[in-house]
Amino acid sequence: MEIQTINRYRQLKAELSKHNLSSEDTDRLLTLLNNIKQYRYDPRKTVEEISNIKSLKRIERAPVQADQEHIAHTRHN
Numbered sequence: 001m002e003i004q005t006i007n008r009y010r011q012l013k014a015e016l017s018k019h020n021l022s023s024e025d026t027d028r029l030l031t032l033l034n035n036i037k038q039y040r041y042d043p044r045k046t047v048e049e050i051s052n053i054k055s056l057k058r059i060e061r062a063p064v065q066a067d068q069e070h071i072a073h074t075r076h077n
Contacts, residue, residue: 013023021029039045 016022016025016029036046039049
């Protein structure tokens with residue numbers, strides 16, 4: 001392995017560490033970057049899409065939470 005390659009790896013590891021990431025997180029980081037690339041690195045579009053995903057997840061959980069609350073209420077009565 002070349003010294004230049006080792007130095008690049010060390011630099012990458014240091015940069016990741018500055019952001020509380022590790023070299024173990026590279027797969028997740030690359031997935032995230034590829035997803036952001038779909039929106040041409042536009043932060044507004046990326047945040048918008050994340051908000052949409054979070055809203056959909058809340059909607060999906062709502063019926064489950066309502067069922068759980070109903071079951072809990074039924075057990076106490």
